[in-house]
Amino acid sequence: MKVKNKFNMTLTACSANESFARACISAFAAQLDPTLEEINDIKTAVSEAVTNCIVHAYKEELGKIYITAEILDTNAIKIKIRDKGCGIEDVSKAMEPLYTTVGGERAGLGFAVMQSFMDGIKVTSKIGKGTNIVMIKKISLRYNNG
Amino acid sequence: MSVKIDVTGEVVTAYLIGDIDHHTAKEMRENIDNAIELNMPTLLILDFKDVSFMDSSGIGLVMGRYRTLAKTRAELHIMNAPPQIFKILKLAGIEKLAKLGGYSNEGKK
Numbered sequence: 446m447k448v449k450n451k452f453n454m455t456l457t458a459c460s461a462n463e464s465f466a467r468a469c470i471s472a473f474a475a476q477l478d479p480t481l482e483e484i485n486d487i488k489t490a491v492s493e494a495v496t497n498c499i500v501h502a503y504k505e506e507l508g509k510i511y512i513t514a515e516i517l518d519t520n521a522i523k524i525k526i527r528d529k530g531c532g533i534e535d536v537s538k539a540m541e542p543l544y545t546t547v548g549g550e551r552a553g554l555g556f557a558v559m560q561s562f563m564d565g566i567k568v569t570s571k572i573g574k575g576t577n578i579v580m581i582k583k584i585s586l587r588y589n590n591g
Numbered sequence: 592m593s594v595k596i597d598v599t600g601e602v603v604t605a606y607l608i609g610d611i612d613h614h615t616a617k618e619m620r621e622n623i624d625n626a627i628e629l630n631m632p633t634l635l636i637l638d639f640k641d642v643s644f645m646d647s648s649g650i651g652l653v654m655g656r657y658r659t660l661a662k663t664r665a666e667l668h669i670m671n672a673p674p675q676i677f678k679i680l681k682l683a684g685i686e687k688l689a690k691l692g693g694y695s696n697e698g699k700k
Contacts, residue, residue, distance in 0.1 A: 460614035467644070485644070485675040492646040496613045550620065552650040554683055561682055 450476070450516040456495075458503045458510050458528070466495045466512060473514050474522050477584040486562035487522065487582050493555040494526040494578050500547060502530025502576055521564070521583045533570040540568065594622040603632040608641045611649035620652055624659065633665050637689075640671035649676070650683040657688045668692055 452473055456462045467488040474487055491512075498510045513525040533539045540560070545553030559566050563580040570576040593615055595606040605623050609615065627635065635656060639645075657667050667689040672680055680691065 460612075463612045463614050464610055464644075482675065482678075488644060489646050489675075489679065492612055492644075496646065496648065500613060550616065550648075550651040550655050552647045552654055552683060554647040554650055558647050558679065558682065 447518040448515045449518050451513065453511075453513050456510045456512065458499045458508045458530075460496075460499055462510070463492055463495050463499070466510070467492050470512070470514055470524060473516075474582075474584075477516060477520060477522060478587060479584045480587075483582065483584055487524070490559045490562045490580055490582075491524060491526070493558050494524075494580070497555050497576075497578075498526070498528040498530065500551065502528040502532075504531065506530075519583070520586055521581055524580045524582075525577065526580075527575065527577045529575040532572040532574055533568075533576055534572060536568050536570050594619050596622065596626045598626070598630050598632075601630075601633040602636065603627065603630050603634070604636040604638055606638045606641065610644040611642055611652065612644070612646050613648045616648040616652050620655065623652075623656060627656070627659060631663065631665075632660075633663075634668065635660055635665060636668045636670055638670045639673065639676050642673065642676055645676045645679060647679070647683070650679065650685065653680070653685055653689065654683075666690070 454469065456466060470491045471484050471488050474484060495510060508528060508530055511527040515523045517523055538544060540556040542557040543553040545551045559580060564583050565581040567579045593608050597604040603626050605626065607619060611619065637653065660667050669689045670692045
């Protein structure tokens with residue numbers, strides 16, 4: 446698997462950047478000629494991951510979110526979203542649908558959406574160090590690919 | 592304005608506009624909750640026709656309003672959800688809480 450193109454960005458973990466992060470990734474992914482559904486899947490997954498950083502990782506501080514995206518020669522996009530926040534105590538529990546630590550208006554579906562809308566996801570986390578999410582989305586090949 | 596509210600008798604319709612994420616959901620929630628408190632509807636219709644994007648914050652918004660309405664046994668309908676939004680509503684199993692409607696005015700009968 447070779448990396449054909451790559452971009453990095455660092456964002457302040459404030460909620461106004463949720464839409465900004467989605468827009469950046471979707472503009473970058475456009476070169477793979479994704480369908481509207483594929484681009485929306487990617488945007489939704491990125492939105493969930495970035496929101497997790499803001500709501501959970503940096504509850505008490507305005508930390509930084511590190512995003513890397515790579516276009517792979519397998520016609521896929523690999524997205525890494527990393528924070529240096531509080532970390533997740535039990536990753537498999539956090540990934541259970543409807544599980545949430547904040548309750549109220551959060552549905553507890555962030556990871557379920559990422560899992561369902563992307564083709565692969567890996568989550569690693571260390572308490573006090575932060576969380577690292579790697580997601581892959583394959584983009585279907587369409588007529589004009591040479 | 593991210594929500595337009597329309598009141599017809601005991602029916603409150605909230606037309607949601609733009610992106611629904613963690614950043615925008617709060618204002619939408621406050622607007623809808625104000626309308627519920629003020630009008631005590633027997634039916635709340637959430638119209639998604641003009642929603643351009645929604646993540647799980649929108650699911651939280653729907654589930655939260657469902658819980659509020661359940662206290663007065665009022666009903667919740669969801670109308671005109673575009674395909675991508677329908678996809679995430681289905682993932683969350685929202686059809687168990689709310690009636691999902693298409694492009695009609697069923698709720699206004």
